[in-house]
Amino acid sequence: MRPPDRLAGSSDVDSMTTLVPIAAAIGVFGMVYGAAAQPIFGTWLTLISSVVIFSGTVQFTMVGLVAASAGPLAVVWAVFVVNVRNFALGGAVRPHLTGTRARRVLTAWFLIDETVGLALSAPANADRILLRSGVAAYLAWVVGTAAGVAGGAALGLESLAGSVFPVLFIGLAALMIRGRGALIRACAGAAITFLLLVLWSDAGGLAPVLGGIVAAVTGEGRD
Amino acid sequence: MTDLGLVAVIAVITYASRAAAVVLLPAARGRLLEFVARLPAPLFAGLAVFALIGDDLSVPDGATLAAVGAALIVTPKRSLGLTLAAGISGFVLFELLV
Numbered sequence: 001m002r003p004p005d006r007l008a009g010s011s012d013v014d015s016m017t018t019l020v021p022i023a024a025a026i027g028v029f030g031m032v033y034g035a036a037a038q039p040i041f042g043t044w045l046t047l048i049s050s051v052v053i054f055s056g057t058v059q060f061t062m063v064g065l066v067a068a069s070a071g072p073l074a075v076v077w078a079v080f081v082v083n084v085r086n087f088a089l090g091g092a093v094r095p096h097l098t099g100t101r102a103r104r105v106l107t108a109w110f111l112i113d114e115t116v117g118l119a120l121s122a123p124a125n126a127d128r129i130l131l132r133s134g135v136a137a138y139l140a141w142v143v144g145t146a147a148g149v150a151g152g153a154a155l156g157l158e159s160l161a162g163s164v165f166p167v168l169f170i171g172l173a174a175l176m177i178r179g180r181g182a183l184i185r186a187c188a189g190a191a192i193t194f195l196l197l198v199l200w201s202d203a204g205g206l207a208p209v210l211g212g213i214v215a216a217v218t219g220e221g222r223d
Numbered sequence: 224m225t226d227l228g229l230v231a232v233i234a235v236i237t238y239a240s241r242a243a244a245v246v247l248l249p250a251a252r253g254r255l256l257e258f259v260a261r262l263p264a265p266l267f268a269g270l271a272v273f274a275l276i277g278d279d280l281s282v283p284d285g286a287t288l289a290a291v292g293a294a295l296i297v298t299p300k301r302s303l304g305l306t307l308a309a310g311i312s313g314f315v316l317f318e319l320l321v
Contacts, residue, residue, distance in 0.1 A: 017304040021311060041226055048227075052234040062233055072224040072232075079233050083240035088266060090244020092259045097245060104246045111241040113270055120263045121303060163290040166283075167310030169271035170291065174298035174306065176264035189265020193272045197280060204278040212266030216258055 019133055022114055023140040025164035029056050030144020037063045038149045050145035054138055055112065057082055057205050085209045089116045096126035103127065110134020117172035189215035289317035 033056065037046040040063055053059055058079050065075045090108075093116050097104055107130045115133045119126040177183050193211035196203045203210070224232075275283055275291065283291070293313025294306045 018307065021307050041230075045226055045230060049230045049234075052230065053237050055237050058233060058237050062229070066226070066229075072229050075229060076232055076236065079236055080240075083237055086237075086240040087244050088262065090241060091248070092262050092266070094245050094248070095256055095259060101246060105242060108242040108245045109238065111245060117263070117267055118303070163287040163310065163314045164307070165274040166271045166287070167290050167294040167307060168303075169267045169274055170294045170298060170310075171303040171306030173264050173267035173271060174301055175303060176267060177301075182261070182264045185261060186264040186268040190268040190272045192265075193269035194276075197273070197276065197278060201278070205273065207278070208266060208269030208273045211269035211272075212262055215265035215269075216261040 018118070019136050021164060022118075022133070022168060023136045025168070026056070026114070026137050027140035027144035027147075030141040031148035033059055033063070034145035034148020035151070036060075036148075037145075040067055043149050046149050047142075047146060050142050054109070054141060055083075056141070057085075061204075082205045085113075085205055086111060088209045088213065089113065092116065093119050093126060093130065096120070096123035097130070099127045107131055107134065110138065112137060114168060117169070117175075121172060121175040185215045188218070285321060286314045286317040290314040 030050065033050065034046055037049065037059070040046075041049065049059055049062070053062075061078055061082055062075055065078055070078075090111055093111070096119065097107065099107065107127060110130055110133070112134070115130050115137060118133045119130040122129055173186050177186055189208070189211045191211075192214050193208045196207040196210060200207070271291075275287070290310040290313040293316075294310035297305050297309040300306075
């Protein structure tokens with residue numbers, strides 16, 4: 001099956017209207033991370049961690065475990081498990097990346113949930129969208145971390161940022177739904193994720209990945 | 224292992240997992256391509272659930288539920304910008320009115 005070159009309703013994918021609220025939300029989370037990590041890692045290492053890792057899920061996991069006195073091996077293992085989701089994200093967007101190998105080395109840096117979602121919603125422009133939204137997200141994350149470290153964390157905005165992410169993923173899922181089969185798979189993915197979170201307390205970030213994979217596998221031929 | 228070393232190792236693992244997926248592994252073909260084409264909708268629906276309740280199964284606050292509700296209403300339009308705008312509007316309205 002060849003994916004369509006362009007999806008209906010995707011013309012606003014990398015517009016300022018879309019990128020600004022996403023970057024702002026990522027920036028606020030960066031502030032929260034900076035404020036949380038600074039007492040544990042100190043100012044410079046907190047900043048360095050955001051510059052060289054660029055993953056909220058990974059960094060919050062790392063800080064949470066270090067703060068809970070977990071050993072380095074436990075932290076590394078937890079981060080490895082969290083990063084398994086990158087294989088699903090990368091596998092989904094890889095067929096739409098038409099750039100050279102060198103370009104993919106660069107764009108791989110920007111492979112996060114939000115940028116992959118944007119790229120998949122307009123696959124004909126996946127390379128450009130991944131790069132553009134990735135740069136915006138990266139800058140927002142690093143600047144937000146710096147603001148948080150500096151004590152400027154506007155924690156009152158945390159709840160808004162926390163609300164933006166489920167809304168973002170709802171919008172991205174809606175963009176991907178083309179037909180009844182896809183709608184059923186999306187609902188199944190949400191339901192399986194919920195069940196995994198309820199039944200397997202350590203599932204964490206793996207739950208949506210497993211939920212998505214199971215729904216995609218079992219939904220074969222139902223378009 | 225020092226904290227700096229830990230951060231360095233985690234940075235390498237994180238980038239390697241990203242690069243392996245889009246640089247080292249071959250592009251999907253055939254049935255695998257069909258699978259990855261089916262994957263995004265349930266994956267992002269699952270991420271929405273995870274972003275909403277987290278791994279501690281916390282009940283979302285009213286403003287978040289208002290944001291999600293407003294976003295769901297406009298999903299048939301299939302516009303990401305509109306969905307975000309509706310979600311933020313729902314959040315702000317709840318905060319103002321409740």
